[in-house]
Amino acid sequence: MRKYVFSWVCxxxxxxxxxxxxxxxxxxxxxxxxAAVLKDSFKANGQAGLDRLDxxxxxxxxxxxANKPLPKDVAEMIEKLNLASIKWPADGKWQGDxxxxxxxxxxxxxxxxxxxxxxxxxxxxxxxxxLAPQEVSYGTIGPSLYRFGKLRGDNDETRKYAYGKxxxxxxxxxxxxxxxxxxxxxxxxxxxxxxxxxLTDPASPVNQ
Amino acid sequence: MPVMTRRAAIAAxxxxxxxxxxxxxxxxxxxxxxxxxxxxxxxxxxxxxWEARGEVMxxxxxxxxxxxxxxxxxxxxxxxxxxxxxxxxxxFADADRVMDLxxxxxxxxxxxxxxxxxxxxKNPFGGxxxxxDVEALVAYVTAQSRGVMMNVALDHPKEKEAFALGERMxxxxxxxxxxxxxxxxxxxxxxxxxxxxxxLMTVAGAQKAYTTWPAYRVSQGELRTFQWRLYDCFRxxxxxxxxxxxxxxxxxxxxxxxxxNGAAFDAPAIKR
Numbered sequence: 001m002r003k004y005v006f007s008w009v010c011x012x013x014x015x016x017x018x019x020x021x022x023x024x025x026x027x028x029x030x031x032x033x034x035a036a037v038l039k040d041s042f043k044a045n046g047q048a049g050l051d052r053l054d055x056x057x058x059x060x061x062x063x064x065x066a067n068k069p070l071p072k073d074v075a076e077m078i079e080k081l082n083l084a085s086i087k088w089p090a091d092g093k094w095q096g097d098x099x100x101x102x103x104x105x106x107x108x109x110x111x112x113x114x115x116x117x118x119x120x121x122x123x124x125x126x127x128x129x130x131l132a133p134q135e136v137s138y139g140t141i142g143p144s145l146y147r148f149g150k151l152r153g154d155n156d157e158t159r160k161y162a163y164g165k166x167x168x169x170x171x172x173x174x175x176x177x178x179x180x181x182x183x184x185x186x187x188x189x190x191x192x193x194x195x196x197x198x199l200t201d202p203a204s205p206v207n208q
Numbered sequence: 209m210p211v212m213t214r215r216a217a218i219a220a221x222x223x224x225x226x227x228x229x230x231x232x233x234x235x236x237x238x239x240x241x242x243x244x245x246x247x248x249x250x251x252x253x254x255x256x257x258w259e260a261r262g263e264v265m266x267x268x269x270x271x272x273x274x275x276x277x278x279x280x281x282x283x284x285x286x287x288x289x290x291x292x293x294x295x296x297x298x299x300f301a302d303a304d305r306v307m308d309l310x311x312x313x314x315x316x317x318x319x320x321x322x323x324x325x326x327x328x329x330k331n332p333f334g335g336x337x338x339x340x341d342v343e344a345l346v347a348y349v350t351a352q353s354r355g356v357m358m359n360v361a362l363d364h365p366k367e368k369e370a371f372a373l374g375e376r377m378x379x380x381x382x383x384x385x386x387x388x389x390x391x392x393x394x395x396x397x398x399x400x401x402x403x404x405x406x407x408l409m410t411v412a413g414a415q416k417a418y419t420t421w422p423a424y425r426v427s428q429g430e431l432r433t434f435q436w437r438l439y440d441c442f443r444x445x446x447x448x449x450x451x452x453x454x455x456x457x458x459x460x461x462x463x464x465x466x467x468x469n470g471a472a473f474d475a476p477a478i479k480r
Contacts, residue, residue: 025372030372030373030376031376033373033376034373034376034377034380034459035380037373037377037455037456037459038377038380038382038456040454040455040456041450041451041454041455041456041457042442042447042448042449042450042451042454042456043448043449043451044448044449045448045449048383048446048447048448048449049448050448052382052383052384052446052447052448053382053383053447053448054382055380055381055382058386059381059382059386062381062386063376063379063380063381063388066379066381066388066390067379111383111384111385111446112443112444112446113443113448113449114443126401127400127401128400136402137401137402138401139398139399139400139401139402139403140397140398140399141391141392141395141398141399141400141405170386177391179384179385179386179387180386184384184385184386185384186384186385
């Protein structure tokens with residue numbers, strides 16, 4: 001039996017103990033404690049190991065500021081950190097095949113402990129975004145991307161932005177709800193190129 | 209509604225949804241049809257089968273010690289089930305721990321009925337060919353709180369601690385996708401695909417969601433508990449596997465149950 005005795009009441013931190021039990025634990029202490037209890041409450045299953053609970057700097061800061069306004073300097077720091085991590089395509093080609101992109105946008109599997117580690121792995125874009133108008137089963141957590149290319153222009157600047165945003169959304173909007181698909185090795189460079197095509201290719205249904 | 213009629217209604221609703229999905233202007237009508245489908249489901253709830261099985265289990269002698277749950281205290285005294293679920297999770301001095309219903313049931317099975325911890329937690333969730341005793345017991349016990357106002361206390365320091373930890377875990381980002389509970393459940397009127405998402409950070413959202421679990425899931429043919437709800441959310445969050453009755457599962461349950469205070473409990477429910 002995993003028995004974790006909650007014991008912070010008086011002893012979560014030396015500082016709190018020093019001034020007595022009446023002092024509520026600080027924000028940072030609650031975060032630290034929550035992370036420790038989480039670590040004890042999960043077990044590795046298939047491809048989802050316990051290392052999934054090890055937060056990187058971005059995850060840690062976004063958790064810490066989740067219930068309050070994100071300070072400007074912290075937001076800038078997170079964006080800078082994540083922008084630096086983007087691996088741009090060596091050949092400067094941003095755009096792949098929109099038909100593959102549509103399949104990747106539809107595919108919801110990948111990285112769950114219930115998924116085959118050999119794949120497929122998709123972006124599941126329709127879970128949160130409207131894209132091609134033919135697909136009426138789309139979510140609304142993210143903005144509609146219908147006519148993305150048409151509205152933003154069929155040019156390298158648009159394609160580069162789309163590529164970077166899919167690779168690492170936190171580079172453009174700190175603590176975005178969107179996964180960092182390239183940075184976190186969810187999608188390959190070619191898959192991201194194909195999604196860029198789905199968004200920007202004038203022939204893509206997204207831009208009809 | 210007789211089973212065959214209900215199946216026909218479901219098939220018709222699915223056919224309508226399928227047909228609607230082929231044309232672009234049909235989204236609102238698809239949403240309407242899903243709402244009709246959900247309403248049709250309310251007519252007969254197979255959760256009653258789990259409740260009946262759970263009632264027999266609650267009242268019959270069980271386990272190596274051949275003891276019933278008549279001595280199991282869910283917080284309102286030995287054997288008392290009426291209204292008990294509406295006050296859980298809570299701190300239990302005999303275990304020196306905050307416990308939700310599932311954890312308390314396991315506690316009684318181990319300390320009173322003589323099961324090993326491993327046996328008591330062997331099948332937390334049912335599936336093809338697997339029956340879960342805990343799911344049946346949960347169905348029975350929760351049904352005895354139907355219509356009772358949620359009234360979860362934060363009196364004991366460990367109850368306060370569990371709430372504070374659950375509140376923080378709700379926004380904890382991790383995994384390959386940076387997801388937290390709040391990624392999907394912190395704004396009104398959002399959905400994944402066509403599935404509406406409750407905003408669990410509001411009282412109204414927490415009340416509506418929490419008071420309708422456990423639920424019979426039509427798509428799975430199973431009665432699902434709140435422990436299962438958390439387990440499966442974390443699976444989709446790309447986290448590792450949430451351990452049944454772990455402290456994180458209890459803390460998150462405490463956070464959501466407490467936020468549901470003041471609403472009438474209304475489960476076992478039926479969901480798509």
